[in-house]
Amino acid sequence: MTSNATAPTQTTSALPVSLNGVGRAFPGAPRELERLVLRDVELKIAPGEIVALLGPSGCGKSTLLRQISGLDRPTSGSLTIDGTRIAAADQRCAVAFQEPRLLPWRTVARNIELGLPRGTDRAAGRVRVGELLELVQLTHAADLKPRQISGGMAQRVSLARALARGPGVLLLDEPFGALDALTRLTMQDLLVDIHRAEPATIVLVTHDVDEALALADRIVLLGTRFDRPGATISRILEVPGTRPRDRASTVLARLRAQLLDALGVPSHHGR
Template sequence: MSSTTRTRGATATPALPVALHGVGRDFDGARGEEPRIVLRDVELTIKPGEIVALLGPSGCGKSTLLRQISGLDRPTRGTLTIDGTRVAPADQRSAVAFQEPRLLPWRTVARNIELGLPRGLDREAGRARVAELLALVQLEHAAQLKPRAISGGMAQRVSLARALARGPGVLLLDEPFGALDALTRLTMQDLLIDIHRTEPATIVLVTHDVDEALMLADRVVLLGTRFDRPGATISRVLEVPGERPRDRASTVLARLRAQLLDGLGVPSHHGR
């Protein structure tokens, strides 16, 4: 069924391009110290419908960059645009799902998803959209359950559905599977591929997991720092060939994994 004939079609934004030009972010230093430079000179263009994974060591600014794309934070320098226009504060063209699902415990699964619906949507269309999303994340059976009655993987599915509810043109995922056990994480990766096929937003994914980045992304963007310049910038961009879902045992992915681990300063024989 096409996006123009589903309930989503009336309210959805098509997948949108994202561009970052010279983006930098400083944070005020403590007790009169110099500002701390977190990001420096980030240049990146993301095509509509593309999945891009941001990879890098802890504290290098991946989540900060994601928040800037969403409009939840503002750059100190440079410009960020979605579809050619500057990102607005809490920009409604994008939606974010975090590592912590942040569900309201007094609302059911269905009513948590409702929180993401666009303003002004009539009740019947809203119910249809929630039902569609419950089916998409395979939670029809859990619609009336409260968050305390569902697993961590199910809670993350609710978070994804809520982020998708208004049909954003850009979906921003901040370590969405980082707190899940290994098997559930693999299942969620496969589910995200299915979701993207049905709801083809542009996706920017922050992850620490090299294999996850290679399984999901069209391109992997490696953030890193130089010893002579404070602040992280893009040190490498790798194209990931092959249609999704990909063979986890692929020799091509194994070569890319070694390159990414080398870029992270991790010997490839150490694995993830």
């Protein structure tokens, strides 16, 4: 898929993200039941980079995403965006989840409006929403309600809403996980177009090895050791080649086998 949309005008430069010894423990009662989810996570993410977080269910991928957004606080270590420590919900970030979470009584266009910065001029807001509708190829659906659109279209609205204020960091938590296989591939291609038009730094949580290979510059594997609680980074793989990538390439096939082996999944298995 190739988008012919012009790049929207209200954008923020992509920002670097730094995780320094990040850990997260959830308290228990008694204290001995405290659950350590993340341990000593060290990661530098360059401006405009797409990084995929991959690992088994429950290893802390979504928790780490919440740390970056400022929606949750680490119990050890620190996180910064563009050198500034993240201390609360950070307006330089925007998050899109697996569920689009659209308001059913608002139209597509008015759901996207919700992402605009507070105090945006009405006329400027209309222009921005129009640009985003074009970018996600939903201009024709601007006046429809969520019940009138497909799951893939709803996820496009969610992405447009997240982009509305031109975030420097875009956080995606399994954004295509609930979609059918064909729609998922289409949405992956659309995300490549979106990133070209609005090159924010992207952190993507996914369980899909092929999705990570298609989209990411680097794939970060989170895992645990049997002798130590808490997930940490077990491996980082660089994915060569520019996007869009040939999903059938031998290079990606070799990387796929490496990733599946690292995850403990026989490489002859499907997704």
